[in-house]
Amino acid sequence: MKTNATMIGQVREQFLTALDDTQVSTELLKQLVDAAQQSPGVMDAHEVNGITRAIDVDPVSWNPDYFSRQKFFATRNFSKERLEHLIQVRDVFRQRNEKGFTPTVAASHARKAPMNSASFDYQPTSNLKKFVDEGDLLTIRTALRLELNDRRLDGAELHGALAWAKDNVSGIFEVFSEGAFARELLSDQNQWTEDYYDLQVTYLKTNFSEKRFLHLIEVRELLRNSAVEGFVSTKAAAPKTASSTHSAAPAAQASRPNSRQPIPDSAPERNPAFKAALLIGGAIAAVVVFLVALVR
Template sequence: MTAITSNISSARDEFLAALKDTQVSSGQLLDMVLELARISDVLEPFLPNEHYAINGRQPYWSSDYFNKQKVFARQNFSKERLEHLIEVREFLRQRGDKGFAPIMRSHQSVAPQNPQSQSDYQPTNNLKKFVAQGDLLTIRTALRIEFNDNRLDDHQLYAAVKWMKEQVTDIFESYSEKAFARGIESDSSQWTSEYFGNQVVYLKTNFSEERFLHLIEVRQLLRERGEENFAPADSTEPKATSRARSASQSPQRPRSGSQQSTASAHSELNPAFKAALLIGGAIAAVVVFLIALVR
């Protein structure tokens, strides 16, 4: 199994696991289906099958029916089956079925770090999960998308770098400049959200400590300026990233050619991904695997 097929398989597994997370809304799951559809080979064509038939009649929808459809979706990971699962899940949530109804939890904020002492730093669950798995590509991806978690300040990101270097000795490579990893701009007046997005892309090509530390500095300046998408956030209940939609709506078709490359290049600033990171767990892991698939 290649790294790509392994990541596709893992993204599918994590998405199906996220369906059982009561903290994840139907809107967030539908947003994630959109992202799955934008990356080639993640979704499969729908395969009608008398044994895997979709039953559109709500009286037959139960937790047992939902679990069987999850098994079928694992065998035919198609847009149609995923949307049907989300629709059934929402029906069971609204009905208040055990294991589906949202559970009110107290969301603990990420504790602010003293800039003079980072000894009490606690890595996010996403970082710990992928470090434990040991795959360098997904570890780097998980560290990179820490920039998306607006609960984290610059001190916590610096601490994350220090912790990561202790856990994974080869996490960073030497700084270099090349076609898809242009140089660092020292003039802070040129630091814009677009510049930040471009530097994130360059970091993918040249995952150096210099680039990562520079991104922390740029991000902090954008936060201080009050730039959209960079404002500090608390860890209150994440909101859906899109307006309420029926599960029968179809996601957009995957983009092709340069359009897909452009969309993928800035995908790490995606509001749907930011919301997923706030929730954590399987839905956040989906983000890591999807971004790892975009080269």
């Protein structure tokens, strides 16, 4: 399993790679720099020396070679100041329509429509497949958990992701257990709120069991069918009608029990910037997986 030092190194590498992705916005990069600061050890203190040269604040001097040099310096000094400068230089180049920096029309992320039959032909997302291919259990589990954040994916596709990961990764799921940091699953759908969902995501980190993952899919579907903000599908298709098994959906949206457990300071998964990065995929999505995996 990857160490924190290894994952920090990969956060840095993938972030610098993401600077070259024209689909990644300036604002998203800034938000991920802010998020990276919350993970101890990811950022360096800013330094200027014989290897990591000073930042040039004059835009007249900025050209692609200067950008490349600053990227190299960032491999030696991954500081907030240097990253924000790189983002600023990149943004100026985008405004100038500099070749290699100009945003292009985003590629389609369309997926096959889910089928009602058990023979649904599931294809893993590029992010999930990347981490399964790499073979590290912690980041595989993190990537699978983050599939729950992809609002393009419905319940059938998440069931497909679970089955595919189970078939391709030995020991991905633990035996279901309950404890101080992995509480019980509630069957009362009136208590399936956003807060309850966030708690169960936190418990999944402690007890990464198939039963917990399946329960999260079910809670997510209820919130999705109830049109709860943050869960509604981003697909262009017409909204689904809640099934009879979700007859308590309106109650789940309205009911707010007074005696709920406090939500731990956890849920980086719900960070809007992380969700946006996951939809883009590639290096910027890998940054998110590593950042989330660092929060244990």
